[in-house]
Amino acid sequence: MLSRQDMILKYIVESFIKTAVPVGSKTLIEQYQLPYSSATIRNEMAALEEKGLLEKTHASSGRVPSSEGYRYYVKYLRDEQQDVDSQLKMQLSLIIDQHNKSIEDVLKESCKILSHMTNLASVVLGPSADQEHLASIQLVPISTNSAACVFVTDTGYVENKTFVFDESVNMNDVKKCVNIINDRMKGTAISELSDKMEIVKPLIQTLIQSNDAIYRAFAEAFLKFTSDRIAFYGKENLLDQPEFTSDLSKFKKLLEFIDSPSKMRDIIDSDESLDVHIGKDEEGNGFDDVSFVTKKISIGNDNEGTITLVGPTRMDYDRIVNALEYLAKKIDEIYNKESERKEQSDEG
Numbered sequence: 323m324l325s326r327q328d329m330i331l332k333y334i335v336e337s338f339i340k341t342a343v344p345v346g347s348k349t350l351i352e353q354y355q356l357p358y359s360s361a362t363i364r365n366e367m368a369a370l371e372e373k374g375l376l377e378k379t380h381a382s383s384g385r386v387p388s389s390e391g392y393r394y395y396v397k398y399l400r401d402e403q404q405d406v407d408s409q410l411k412m413q414l415s416l417i418i419d420q421h422n423k424s425i426e427d428v429l430k431e432s433c434k435i436l437s438h439m440t441n442l443a444s445v446v447l448g449p450s451a452d453q454e455h456l457a458s459i460q461l462v463p464i465s466t467n468s469a470a471c472v473f474v475t476d477t478g479y480v481e482n483k484t485f486v487f488d489e490s491v492n493m494n495d496v497k498k499c500v501n502i503i504n505d506r507m508k509g510t511a512i513s514e515l516s517d518k519m520e521i522v523k524p525l526i527q528t529l530i531q532s533n534d535a536i537y538r539a540f541a542e543a544f545l546k547f548t549s550d551r552i553a554f555y556g557k558e559n560l561l562d563q564p565e566f567t568s569d570l571s572k573f574k575k576l577l578e579f580i581d582s583p584s585k586m587r588d589i590i591d592s593d594e595s596l597d598v599h600i601g602k603d604e605e606g607n608g609f610d611d612v613s614f615v616t617k618k619i620s621i622g623n624d625n626e627g628t629i630t631l632v633g634p635t636r637m638d639y640d641r642i643v644n645a646l647e648y649l650a651k652k653i654d655e656i657y658n659k660e661s662e663r664k665e666q667s668d669e670g
Contacts, residue, residue, distance in 0.1 A: 344384030389601030437556025
C-alpha cells in the first residue's frame with residue numbers, strides 16, 4: 323500500500339510521461355478517481371515540491387516531476403511486475419530466436435526495434451578492449467593485389483578489413499603475415515595488439531618481402547580494432563520529443579555525447595546489472611532533462627556489453643526496464659547456453 327503522497331507522486335509521474343503536460347489536482351481527480359478534495363491534493367503536491375520531488379512550472383498551476391522525483395519513482399514506485407509489452411516482446415523474440423545470427427547482429431537488430439517501439443535512441447557499447455582477446459585472423463583473397471581480412475575475438479565479435487596493396491606485394495607474403503599473427507598473437511588482449519605487433523615486427527621483416535607495406539597495413543588495422551566499439555540507433559527519434567525540438571543546440575550536444583565511447587562509459591559505468599541515470603548526478607555528469615537506462619548483456623567468456631536507451635527524463639521507465647530485462651534474459655538463455663554446450667563438446 324502506498325502512502326497518499328507516494329500515490330500522488332506516482333500518478334503525476336505517469337500522467338506527465340504520457341502527456342508532457344504539467345499535472346494539476348483536477349487532472350489527478352478526474353484521471354484516477356482519487357477520493358480526496360482538490361485542496362488536500364494541492365497540499366500534498368506542495369509538500370512533494372518542498373521535498374524536491376516535484377517542480378512547479380511558471381506557465382501552469384500544475385506540477386512536473388523533478389530529476390529526484392523520477393529517481394524516487396524508479397526506485398520505489400514503478401510497477402516491477404508489469405508484463406513486457408506484447409508487441410515489443412513478439413518483435414524481439416523474432417530476432418533473438420534466430421539461432422543462426424551472431425550475437426552482434428541480434429544486438430543490432432534488437433536495438434533498432436527498441437528504438438522504433440519506444441521512440442528513443444539506443445546505444446550498444448561493446449566490451450572495453452582489455453576484456454576481449456584475439457581468436458583468429460582469416461584471409462580471403464579478392465584479387466592479385468587485394469584481400470579481405472576477418473578479425474575474430476573470443477566473444478564472437480567479427481570485423482572485416484579490406485587491404486589493397488601495390489603490385490610489389492605478393493599475396494603469399496600477406497598469408498605468411500597472417501600465419502605469424504595467428505601463431506604468435508592468438509589469445510592476446512585486444513588492447514595489447516598494437517604493442518604485440520611491435521614485438522613480432524622483426525620476425526615479419528626477416529621472413530617476408532615487402533614487409534613494410536604489409537606490416538603497416540596490419541598495424542593500422544589493429545589500431546582501429548582496439549578502439550571502443552559503439553553503435554547508435556534511432557537518434558532521429560529524439561527530435562520527436564518536445565524536450566529537444568525546442569532546443570537544437572541541446573540536441574546536437576547530446577548526439578556528440580552519445581557518440582563518444584569514453585563519455586558514455588563514464589555515464590553508464592556501474593556495478594549494477596541495471597542502471598538508471600536520470601538528469602545530472604552529484605558530479606555534474608549528464609544532462610538536466612535526459613535519462614540513460616542501461617542494461618548489461620552477458621556475451622560469453624565473462625565479457626559484458628551494454629545496451630542503453632536514451633531519451634528525456636519523461637520516459638516510460640516501466641516499459642523500458644522490462645523490455646531490457648527481457649532482452650538480456652533471452653540472450654543469456656540462448657547464446658550463453660549454446661556457448662556452454664560448445665565448450666562441453668570440445669572437451670569431450
